[in-house]
Amino acid sequence: MTAEQTAALVPLEFDPTDPVALAQALVRCPSVTPAEGGALALLARVLAAEGYAIHRPVFGEPGMPDIENFYARIGSEAPVFVIAGHTDVVPVGDEAAWTRAPFGAQIENGVLYGRGACDMKGGLAAMVSAAIRYRRENPRAPGSIAFLVTGDEEGPAVNGTVKLLKWAHERGERFDHCLLGEPTNPAAMSDMIKIGRRGSLTGELTVNGIQGHVGYPHLADNPIRGMVRLLAALDAAPLDLGTRHFDPSNLEVTTLDVGNPATNVIPAQARAVFNIRFNDTWTPETLAAEIERRLREAAGNTVRHELRFRPTNSVAFLTEPGPFVAMVADAVEAETGKRPALSTTGGTSDARFIKSYCPVVEYGVVGKTMHQVDECVAIADLVALERITHRLLASYFAAQHKT
Numbered sequence: 391m392t393a394e395q396t397a398a399l400v401p402l403e404f405d406p407t408d409p410v411a412l413a414q415a416l417v418r419c420p421s422v423t424p425a426e427g428g429a430l431a432l433l434a435r436v437l438a439a440e441g442y443a444i445h446r447p448v449f450g451e452p453g454m455p456d457i458e459n460f461y462a463r464i465g466s467e468a469p470v471f472v473i474a475g476h477t478d479v480v481p482v483g484d485e486a487a488w489t490r491a492p493f494g495a496q497i498e499n500g501v502l503y504g505r506g507a508c509d510m511k512g513g514l515a516a517m518v519s520a521a522i523r524y525r526r527e528n529p530r531a532p533g534s535i536a537f538l539v540t541g542d543e544e545g546p547a548v549n550g551t552v553k554l555l556k557w558a559h560e561r562g563e564r565f566d567h568c569l570l571g572e573p574t575n576p577a578a579m580s581d582m583i584k585i586g587r588r589g590s591l592t593g594e595l596t597v598n599g600i601q602g603h604v605g606y607p608h609l610a611d612n613p614i615r616g617m618v619r620l621l622a623a624l625d626a627a628p629l630d631l632g633t634r635h636f637d638p639s640n641l642e643v644t645t646l647d648v649g650n651p652a653t654n655v656i657p658a659q660a661r662a663v664f665n666i667r668f669n670d671t672w673t674p675e676t677l678a679a680e681i682e683r684r685l686r687e688a689a690g691n692t693v694r695h696e697l698r699f700r701p702t703n704s705v706a707f708l709t710e711p712g713p714f715v716a717m718v719a720d721a722v723e724a725e726t727g728k729r730p731a732l733s734t735t736g737g738t739s740d741a742r743f744i745k746s747y748c749p750v751v752e753y754g755v756v757g758k759t760m761h762q763v764d765e766c767v768a769i770a771d772l773v774a775l776e777r778i779t780h781r782l783l784a785s786y787f788a789a790q791h792k793t
Contacts, residue, residue: 413515414495417504423545429477449549457549465534469566476543479506509760512767513571520779565748573757580728584752586708601658616693617660623688636669
């Protein structure tokens with residue numbers, strides 16, 4: 391008997407079909423990246439008791455902490471509907487600034503407080519509860535439900551979902567569709583479904599000059615002038631005008647530094663870092679080539695510069711609107727009374743890894759407080775997400791059965 395099977399024999403202190411109780415239990419696990427904090431162990435206990443096969447692979451890299459991940463599946467037939475997410479959370483920060491205990495999972499005036507309540511233990515709890523309720527009601531339902539959960543989404547994302555997907559694929563696991571439970575809604579549960587994400591490209595630009603005395607500029611070469619010239623060239627014309635499902639790509643300078651504490655010294659170097667969030671007009675390779683072209687033309691033969699792109703970049707992707715996207719939107723509309731917008735805004739997520747294995751959309755709770763002090767989620771939103779997910783599962787497997 392496995393450890394998960396043994397733990398499953400111990401009765402839970404709460405009903406796992408109650409998304410609020412499950413969310414509280416998860417929030418009470420201090421799973422700040424890279425710590426597992428008991429969160430994955432709790433999921434294993436809950437899902438093993440429902441008959442899921444449980445796996446908890448650990449991945450590592452030299453010089454980095456090992457990360458525990460989680461995969462569970464019930465059913466042996468296709469189609470396989472995957473629910474993905476993460477249990478790791480960002481650090482608490484200044485705990486004294488919190489008005490409730492960060493891992494206390496306190497409920498007050500219809501709101502659950504705690505680190506991860508919004509991003510994304512609350513959403514994951516609602517989806518787990520919905521899957522359990524659906525299978526209890528439909529024990530002979532066709533197809534399979536799987537959970538793909540990492541403990542490395544808020545960290546470097548090196549030993550998490552990307553390796554967990556590869557691990558599952560090598561074991562013969564094949565996925566048909568995926569719902570990722572990130573907090574996608576700006577203000578209300580009817581607002582937004584993410585059907586794609588922009589890519590991210592980070593560049594480091596260095597302009598080399600000659601250090602010297604401000605009073606003798608002919609003996610020096612100020613790199614700041616060259617840096618201003620190059621950055622102006624990068625920002626002179628839009629990268630694109632956007633596409634059908636994406637906003638225009640945007641380049642933002644995030645760091646500009648010469649490391650010069652003296653007011654009478656011309657510095658030897660100027661350094662800048664920029665990040666581009668780009669749409670499906672580009673790949674990292676074509677976008678890098680465009681940036682290099684702009685810099686080369688602006689520099690001419692007078693500005694000595696070096697450009698390096700960081701390797702941890704992501705590709706823009708889109709899950710084309712179709713039957714699956716419509717099914718998710720239908721479920722949201724049926725439970726909220728309003729059809730959600732289809733969006734590709736925001737930062738990156740683990741959907742960028744999942745999209746290589748199956749179509750993926752993102753939908754979760756309202757994300758107003760993610761990563762903030764007094765992070766929280768409305769109890770009503772957890773209940774709504776459980777109902778939406780349950781309706782989606784019922785519709786999904788009913789449609790597959792008809793075909």
